[in-house]
Amino acid sequence: MTRRVRMVVLALGGACLAALLVAACLGMPSFGGSRHPYGDRAVHASLSRQTANTIASVNFDLRAFDTLGEMSILFASVLGTVVLLRQTRDEKRAAPEPEAVVPPVRRYALIVLPVALLTGLYVIAHGQLSPGGGFQGGVVAATGLHLLYLGADYRALERIRPIDVYEIGDALSASGYLVTGLAGVLAGTAFLANTLLPYGTFNTLSSGGIVPVLNAAIGMEVTCAIVVLLARFLDQAVEIEEEDGNR
DSSP, X not given: OOHHHHHHHHHHHHHHHHHHHHHHHHTSOOTTOSOOHHHHHHHHHHHHTTOSOHHHHIIIIITHHHHHHHHHHHHHHHHHHHHHTSOOTTEEEOOOOOOOOOHHHXXXXXXXXXXXXXXXXXXXXXXXXXXXXXXHHHHHHHHHHTHHHHHSOHHHHHHTOOHHHHHHHHHHHHHHHHHHHHHXXXXXXXXXXXXXXXXXXXXXXXXXXXXXXXXXXXHHHHHHHHHHHHHHHHHHHHTEEETTSOO
């Protein structure tokens, strides 16, 4: 196929796609209208399944399969980072030298660190009840842990951040999401269908059926993934150096 033919095929495909997009936009309801069928159905489904946070109901119930795809993207990113940033034969690991930390920065970091961790865990645990959830809480918990790097040094961070444990946690949490979905299939329903557990009492931690289970799995996966990602990049910047001494 010549270059000219390829360009013609590309132009035809682009024109067809543009026509479909224009037709779809013209068929949309007017902006600011009072008819919101998807939103109304999402709220109704959330309330019927005792999930107080409609966003969590959409993420982990109505569109739980989409969330699986988002989690898989993050998991693949971690896997690719681990492979690309692994220590090679022409590199060696050098112990980082302790660096002086300004006292106000140290105090601030060490005071905020437990607060950030508790906040992240709280956001994860209450994801089906209030704004937030596994994605947001996982990022807060993982980044909060690294305040120790700012308040102390890299060696102190390494002592409370065993990478092997977090890599296993990342794999287990991703597997837990899949197993929860497959459990529905074994129970005779559909993959990730919210029929496996009782819906519980509205606005309590045990409400929402499988929503809090999937939310917790996502929270654990995001926390472990962010920790592993930051660890690999920090290792390259702080500890890994080439044989000639260059970092």
